[in-house]
Amino acid sequence: MKKYQVIANQIRERILSGVYPPKTMIPDQKQFAEEFDVSMITVKKALDGLAREGLIYKKSGLGTFVLGKIPLGDAYDSPANAFDGLSAQQGADHVESVPLLFELAFPTPEIAEKLDCKTSEPIYDILRLRKLNDKPFILEHTYMPVRLVPDLTKKILTQSIYQYIHNDLKLVFGGAYRKIHASEPTELDQQYLGAGEHTPMLEVEQVVWLTNGENVEYSTSRNVFDQRSYTVIDVNDF
Template sequence: MQKKYEYVADVIKQRIFDQTYPPKMLLPKQSEFAKEFDVSKITVKKALDGIAREGLIYKKSGLGTYVLGNTLINKRSDAPANAFNGLYNQQGADHVTSRAIKFSIDFPTADIQAKLGIEANEPVYNILRLRQLDGKPFILEHTYMPIKLVPDLSNEILEKSIYDYIHHVLKLQFGGAYRKIHANLPDANDIKYLNADKTTPILEVEQIVWLTNGKNIEYSTSRNLYDARSYTVVDLNDI
């Protein structure tokens, strides 16, 4: 079932796409949207924050929120570099399917211990998933999560959205993430699951995600073919 803020965001985005809200237009106030959609201003703010992360609108201190428009360098498959909602929500449940290639419980190596801030005797999920977009291989994700922070993870959850499970079932919120985006050479898994050849450049996002209490909940790498997806940043000079 679609959440209220998602519905509000979808309607506003459609108005941007069809030029009901043209580029450089000042959007209605949050209170006006709240009245129109019969939701709280917090719901409207959450919707607008998500649209801003997609680079469609921008906020000017003391002035309001303006439409940036759908920039010509954007592709539908692109993702905001600072997003926390995951592929399932970014691209839509009807377009994304996930297949667990590996799902095991392991004791962490010294490297994973350091990245997650845990001890050697604290087990982790070791997850390798192929994410497909409209039935085609899209992203290969390798994820480690401490079991004590994400209990009862299942194959059913892996086939949908781990982040939705964390946010809506476990009621945990992300505090932030450190992300490193870089080019890499293909490995055996890229060749097998992404249909790369031995010289296809790979784009990799390596990240550590932590909760609002400061505990690291995820260390992961996401890999895709160089031309399958890009990561976007909206950089505003608000001086």
Template sequence: MATKAKYLLIEEEIRKRILNGIYPARELMPDQNTLAQEFNVSRMTIKKALDRLASLGLIYKQSGLGTLVLGNIPIKAAEDSPANAFDGLTEQQGAEKIQSKIIVFDVKFPSEDIQKKLDIQKDCPVYEIVRLRILEGDPLILEHTYMPVELVPGLNEKILESSVYEYLHQNLKLKFGGAYRKIRAGVPDKFDKKYLNARDTDPMLELEEIIWLNNGKNIEYSASRNRYDKRSYTVIDVNDF
């Protein structure tokens, strides 16, 4: 796998400084030029790192005024995941904490439903992937994913056992343009009971999404299942008016 991008390393360092109080809450942090000089990178690289921190609610960027440190959100929990994230579970939690168990990895022609969701023809082969994501030894997410083979060449089990999104971004140089996501509750099915240890009375949380590239092509349709007590999805709203 490719080395982690500079902006991700800078994001991690600034996040540590915020959480450790080096950049105190309710105070302005150093400006982008100062940070660019310190880390010996461009302002654009700093901006990308700060954008990610802003999406987590750790900072608030005020146009013309600077960047205000917000610090940890009181209601935020360790199991929370941003509903608008594009970095994937491995990046969010750290590769050393995440294990991926492959349940299904196959190439097939898409059903009518998958054709519609990925906006592809019936003769366009897709990967069907079912993975159990395990966080520090505890089953967390059951993912059922479809991707067009044409857009994701070379996908293999080794990649599935680590980070698919890192492969897309770093190796294939693909950029996500956006996503449509739907979060809903449901009852446990036999797979939830088998792989997530769900009981008959456990509500299930499902995240269904279609992700497209910056050229408009749909690259992923997936449905991820979580037990109600294992994961929450969060949204940060910022008033720019």
């Protein structure tokens, strides 16, 4: 576990246990850096993650405050701007990743456009069923350039691709464009997610790029409409 994740876990526990009550200010980055003996950049990364979860919010010139319980939240929800993946959000012990397809391929013109690569460049074509607490949860179809994510294996697919990218390849995501929309069920949704013929589905389509601007992933993640939502925390920081 990274240092910033350890720090985030400790601050999160303090918030949930009431050490830092709702609507109160928490220590500043410098104080946390001194307490945990880390850089302020590491502390900022930890706090940014907690902000994405909706636990804290920052007010320019004032400090960082505990937001408190959000009445719209659900344990299975995901921040719409998260970059840590399902295993990190729900806990690796609760998530099982089942590879349904894993092959090298050449992208179609449509996929090549999403990845900003040539149709002659090899990519991974990956389909995974993500289970949460032994129940089908998300059907994930992912395309990645082999050049950017070398040596990907089926064993890695059963764990966390994002952890492999961050921890082993030392690559950092620069950003993502995500489109969230409703959809009709496909045959795969019915087969693997237990959707009915007319069950509404929720799909997240995304392109993720690295800090150098190269597109590292194009993917779609689909779930039954009432299994998961995507949340946005919006703070009016005037």
